[in-house]
Amino acid sequence: MKKLFAQRVLNNSNSYINDIFKNSANPQNISFAGGFPDQDLFPSDQLEEAYRTAIANSKPDIFQYQSVQGSPSLRQKIANRMIKNSGMMVSSENILLTQGGQQAIDLTAKLLLNKGDSIAVEAPTYMGALTAFDMYEPVYHEIPIDKDGMQIDILEQTLKKHPKIKLIYTIPDFQNPTGTLLTSERRKKMVELANKYDVMILEDSPYRELKFEGDSVPPVKYYDTEDRVIFISSFSKILSPALRTGWMIAGKGVMERLLDLKSATDLQSPAITLAAVDQYLSNNDIDQHIKEMTDVYRQKRNVMLSAIKRYFPKEITYTIPHGGFFVWVTLPQEINSTQLLIEKVLPDAHVAYVPSDSQYVSKKITNAFRLNYTGLNPTIIEEGIKKLGEVLRKEIQLVQLKIG
The missing domain is CATH 3.90.1150.10 (Aspartate Aminotransferase, domain 1)
Incomplete structure (x- = not known):
């Protein structure tokens, strides 16, 4: 076999x-x-109540097929939190709900990578992302990390030397596995390099809100001027990984393609879970x-x-x-x-x-x-x-x- x-x-x-x-x-x-x-x-009790209330308030519709993009109400809540917590202007139409951040990584790889295409990744990096990327058989270019995150000068040298690079993958906030935080100066420069060398950036940020001390740093997406940054996050680290609820933020042209890929992958994320997360956010103080x-x-x-x-x-x-x-x-x-x-x-x-x-x-x-x-x-x-x-x-x- x-x-x-x-x-x-x-x-x-x-x-x-x-x-x-x-x-x-x-x-x-x-x-x-x-x-x-x-x-x-x-928040087990609150999530249990959220499921119960979501089903009671929405049946039988909640058991039917729903939008590929996911609950409009939940997307709006996520957009509102992103605006409030990061200053990043985002609309619910720019958000796609996914089955965790892992599916968002896979959808991005499906969107961008043909066999032999090149990616710049942090070294070290999240091994789950490498597993997802590997399925599309790319060529990798490792960019080392120091105490301030990805070394942008080496990234620039690499982009200059390898013009076939299509994607930069970064975990800028309390990186997995090193715990480092990419400085705001480097974030801004990364976007400038993406614009200059015509590449996309995948910003993977599930740990962003788990900050122990220090000033907040805007997302890489905050500096995006040409819709080159796809921002992804999830509720796995701040509510529960069993929810398998994540989201992607992307520009209109990119989002249209992502919706096609999401539809081909699973048609939609589970409507009951999305409704329960939405209900939880309505009835509880997640902050x-x-x-x-x-x-x-x-x-x-x-x-x-x-x-x-x-x-x-x-x-x-x-x-x-x-x-x-x-x-x-x-x-x-x-x-x-x-x-x-x-x-x-x-x-x-x-x-x-x-x-x-x-x-x-x-x-x-x-x-x-x-x-x-x-x-x-x-x-x-x-x-x-x-x-x-x-x-x-x-x-x-x-x-x-x-x-x-």
Whole structure:
């Protein structure tokens, strides 16, 4: 049967990462691997009531086929929040509701990529996006990240050298996996480069509202002058991932094509869920909910950073995120984080993380890993970091003995 599969599917195997996630799901392990929200923060009762009210107020129509673009009322609410929170002028007609941010990434790839087309991506970047892009068999160009996000000078050099690049993929707000924030100057310059070199930008921003401190930075889309930026986000990180409700913002010409692709993919997102999210927003203060969530995540981040400082060896460096879900840890060059995870961290410490090679197109950076702090309680975070630190100390000592 395998011979019947499309070659692009066979080329897109991530079996060892799937094995790592499967092992990390073992209840004996402390998993920092998944990018999970804290389920104790889900507004479960309010969402249950929202579903009940939405169905009661709209049946039988709610069970019928609905608009491909999605609920006009919910789209308007999203537009209003975007205007209020980012200053970005957007109409409900420029919004398409999707089944999570992941579908939005896939729709963008379908829209823009033929086999062999080129994409510029951050290095490292969200591995789920790479999995989606891989299905369209593109050529990748990695743009490294520093403490201020994607290095725009290197992006410019790359665009100049490779004129066939069609798309820039960026996670500007508390990036997955590094937690970095792209500066406003770099955002503006990115749009200028897109205009100059005739490319599109996919701005993936699910963590934008989970800011712990610092000033707000406008979205990349805010600086868009030629409808080159497709902005995507979702309710997965601020309400619940099970809702599978995301959205795309794009200009009129792009939106028309996206609607065709969405129709071909699934006809529409589930009307019942969209109505329930709309009802939730009508009856609850989502800004207060996000504030409460952010307060908890700030505390968890602080616990993780404090534990890293206390238990990790001094040879290790790490990011200090000002929002979002992740800390990025860099080991000495001699240590392979995947090998270390499989051979020592999982079996000895019963701790899991996401190794760096899965988050680079090139797979060449093997001495780093991603940690998630939002999904675990502070006590477990402390315990897991302590156990991980013990393994890292021993490993670095072994490396030093070999070198010395």
